[in-house]
Amino acid sequence: MRIGVKGFQGARLTQARAARGMTQTALAKASGISSPSISKWERGEQMPEFAALERVAEALSLPTTWFLQPLPDYGSGTYFFRSNSSLAAAGRAVARTRLEWLHELSLCIQEWIDWPQLTLPRVLSRDEALELTDAEIEFLAMQSRELWRLGIGPIEDVIRAVEGAGIITTRESLGYLKMDGVSRWFESDGRPYMFISADKTSAVRNRFDVAHELGHILMHSGLSSVDEELHHNELERQAHLFASAFLMPAESIAGALNYPTLDTLLALKKKWKVSIGALIMRAKSLDLIDSDYATRLWKNYSSRGWRKGEPLDDVLSAETPFLMPRAVKMLIEQGGFSKAVLMSTTGFMATDLERLCSLPEGFMSSEPAKVIELNAPVWRSSPIDQSSASPGKVVPLRQRAVK
Structure with missing residues (x-):
């Protein structure tokens, strides 16, 4: 026996x-x-x-x-990592698993709360993705801005922008400095998910990581894992170009990048909340500077010690996810859940819930919040009118009646 x-x-x-x-x-x-x-x-x-x-x-x-609990079927979606090629397999495995856990937690929360409607430009097919031109990537970045009513200036909060479009995100430290992020679509709810590493202290790097993963989500979701392996370098270049175009539209930043000085780039960094390195690369990709001038900029950049850390890196604040922490707080404060019941229902311990949901450390293990008893199912409201969403703002969660 x-x-x-x-x-x-x-x-x-x-x-x-x-x-x-x-x-x-x-x-x-x-x-x-x-x-x-x-x-x-x-x-x-x-x-x-x-x-x-x-x-x-x-x-x-x-x-x-x-x-x-049986392991769910996560489907056949491809994982796209924004990470240094030398990152150990263990680091990728950690990030991949955390993304899967975020998806599981999201499915559980969706029993009571609806996420914002998914509002993305048309997702490209495999053939379209493999034949993309740089001009088409620039157009897709501007199309995304127009759809989300972000204008052509600096984006106030990139994470809020992608969450407002219905992409579920998390940001947490893993202990791997060379890991930047990972994303993929999950078929079970037809929604993309994004994991962003918080191990780097630079807020502008995190913003670029978010935009980079957004590029993968929009351009490369039709590709297989074999495609990703065969075309990895080109796919990374395309996602990098998308991120640059999304954060720094050519029509609004080109004039300032015409043979700039490093001090000019420092002022632009404060305005656009992108790294000086990204600005140099954007100027080069738009042919606003030639190779010799770019080389001089990079040499001066290195001589100032900026490769180890740029000015303003310790001033600009990191952006954090909004949807997951708000949903958890709503379940506790308005949904009749105690923190203990929520942990039991989701299956996660306090620390994992806090990290996956971008909640303050100790939030789930602190004194229980006051629970509001609901006498009747009153949560469901009318569907969101996407046209009324403010630029760069998260669309309010549409709430389901507690079951």
């Missing part, structure tokens, strides 16, 4: 290790359970006894019930 916790899901253990960046050996050391046992559990050859599962769950900072 088989012994152990019936219903244990070995795939969940594999995923949890990936989320924590732990090898089987590291988990064995942290939990006191042998590596061979952990390996057998993950392969489904053996089920853990409850006491052993508790030790593993504690080492992974997850409830034991997490390992009884």
Whole structure:
């Protein structure tokens, strides 16, 4: 007779290790359970006894019930990483898993709260993506701005802009400085998701990361993982160009980038909230400076020590997601959920909920917020009128009646 916790899901253990960046050996050391046992559990050859599962769950900072939930079918969507090519596979695995957990948490929240309607330009097919010209990328960036009524000036908050279009985002530190972000579409709710790393201290770098991932979402969602591997460098170049065009429209910034000085670029950085390096590259891509002038700018840039950190990096504030934290607060403050019930319902511990939902540290473990009892289902309101959305603002959440 088989012994152990019936219903244990070995795939969940594999995923949890990936989320924590732990090898089987590291988990064995942290939990006191042998590596061979952990390996057998993950392969489904053996089920853990409850006491052993508790030790593993504690080492992974997850409830034991997490390992009884079947791993969802995440579909066949392609993951697009904005990261240094030298990033270790473990770093990609952590970011990928955190994005999957964000998606799972979003599906759970959607039982009670509707996200903003997805409002994106037409998503390109595989053939269109593989034949994109630079002019078409510039046009797509401007089309996005026009659709979201962002004008042609600096974007006040890039994360708010993409969330207002219905893209679910999260931003958190992973401990991998070379990881910038990852994005993909999930078929289960037909919506794109975006993970942005908060390990870098530069707010302007994060803004560019968001715009870069937006480029992948709009241009490359029809591509397979094989396509991504074969054309990785070109796809990254295209996403980089999209981000530049989205953040710095040619028609409004070209005049200021005609053979600028570094001091001019510093003033433009404060206005447009993009890095000086990105401004130099934008000037070069628009043929507003030649290669020799760009080289001189880069040499002066290096001589000022700006490759290690640019001026204003410690002044400009980082942008943070809005949809997820607002949804959690609404469920607690207006939806009749206590924090304990919300954690039990979603399956996540306090720390993961806080990080995935961009909530303040300790929010889920602090004293419970006052719960407002609802006598009748009163949450659902009329659908959002996208035409009335203010430029760069998040469209208000459309709320479902509590079930």
